[in-house]
Amino acid sequence: INQLIIINMYTYSSMLFIIISLLLINDIFCEVTLLSFDGNKNTTSYHWTLTNDPVMGGVSYSTWVVDNDNQIGQWDGNVKIVPSLSAPGFCNLMSEKRSWPDASGNTHLLFRVRSTIPYNGFKVSFAADTLNMQFKCFKADFTLESTGEWEEIAVPFTSFSNDWSSYTGEPITTCEEDASVCPTEKNLQDITQLGFWMEGAEGEFYFELANIRAGNVTTI
Numbered sequence: 001i002n003q004l005i006i007i008n009m010y011t012y013s014s015m016l017f018i019i020i021s022l023l024l025i026n027d028i029f030c031e032v033t034l035l036s037f038d039g040n041k042n043t044t045s046y047h048w049t050l051t052n053d054p055v056m057g058g059v060s061y062s063t064w065v066v067d068n069d070n071q072i073g074q075w076d077g078n079v080k081i082v083p084s085l086s087a088p089g090f091c092n093l094m095s096e097k098r099s100w101p102d103a104s105g106n107t108h109l110l111f112r113v114r115s116t117i118p119y120n121g122f123k124v125s126f127a128a129d130t131l132n133m134q135f136k137c138f139k140a141d142f143t144l145e146s147t148g149e150w151e152e153i154a155v156p157f158t159s160f161s162n163d164w165s166s167y168t169g170e171p172i173t174t175c176e177e178d179a180s181v182c183p184t185e186k187n188l189q190d191i192t193q194l195g196f197w198m199e200g201a202e203g204e205f206y207f208e209l210a211n212i213r214a215g216n217v218t219t220i
Contacts, residue, residue, distance in 0.1 A: 031110065031215035034100050035194050037071040043211075045194075047096040048073075051134070053089035058082045062091040062198070062205075076206040079121065079198050088121070090169065090199035097133065097193050103214035104188040108154040110217075112210040115146040121201030123169055124155060126194050128187040130162075137195065138162045138183045139169065150210070154217045157183050169199035188214070 036043045053060040062077025075093055082089045103109075109124065122142050127133035138160035142153050163173040163181040175182035194212055198205050 031213045032101050032103055032106065033211060033213050034103060034191065035095060035212040037066060037068070037073060037210070039068075042101060045095040045098075049094045049096075051090075051092040051094070052077070053080075053082060053091075057084050058089040060089040060091050062093075064093055071210070073209045074207075075196070075209070076204075077198065078204045079119075079202055081202055085167075087167065088200055088202045090121075090197055091205075092134065092195060092197050092199070094134065094195040095193055100191040100194065101214075102189050103191055104185045106157070106188070106214040106216055108156050108215055108217045109140075109160075110152065110154050110213040110215050112150055112152055113144065114148065114150045114208040114210075115144045115206060116148045117204050117206045118146040119144075119198060119201060119203050119205040121169070121197070121199045121203075122207075123197035123199055124195070125197060126160075126183075126191050128183065128190040128192060133193045134195075135166055136162055137193070138187070139164050139171075139197065141170075154215075156217075157188065169197055 033043050035045055038044065048064055050062055050064055052062055059080045060078060062075060065074045067074055077091050079088050079091055081087065111124065122144060123139055124142055125137040125139040127137040130136040140155050140159040142155050144151055158175050160183050161171040161173060161175050161181040164171045173181050
């Protein structure tokens with residue numbers, strides 16, 4: 001009987017370990033697709049807006065094309081020096097305004113991208129609970145290897161700030177410095193626009209986007 005109890009306790013412990021492990025794995029790998037190019041009506045953006053140095057005589061330029069066959073978006077251009085500022089301008093790509101899927105409960109913004117030209121000013125943004133979706137969005141920097149291979153990028157939501165310089169795109173106040181500039185859970189529920197920026201660095205760029213997701217990136 002004692003041996004049977006020991007075996008049952010061992011079996012129970014093993015099953016409990018498996019269940020906990022599966023829950024942890026699900027928490028790590030469970031993702032919410034926010035934006036894609038697969039035609040899903042909840043996640044596909046059919047209308048995009050490009051803004052290239054709109055003021056002060058800027059000369060940056062870019063083009064955006066959606067490749068429906070390969071289900072990706074292709075963005076290429078050149079960020080140039082604004083003559084009146086003697087500083088780099090910017091190119092901004094924004095999705096249509098709409099209610100995107102709920103990203104709350106997640107730790108990171110995830111996206112699958114590919115770049116063939118090294119560039120030093122990659123930024124990603126999302127707007128929520130604001131009327132000024134371009135200049136009061138939450139924005140964060142990210143880097144790419146730019147080898148021409150697909151890259152999976154994870155940006156913590158704690159890296160985003162809605163207090164950033166309109167001249168450089170860099171944060172004036174970081175989330176770490178002041179929690180009031182961080183995205184809240186309500187903001188993550190209320191995402192109305194998603195975007196990317198080539199900003200604060202001069203140079204050509206080529207950028208392909210496959211999707212944008214929200215997920216939890218942790219380690220066991």
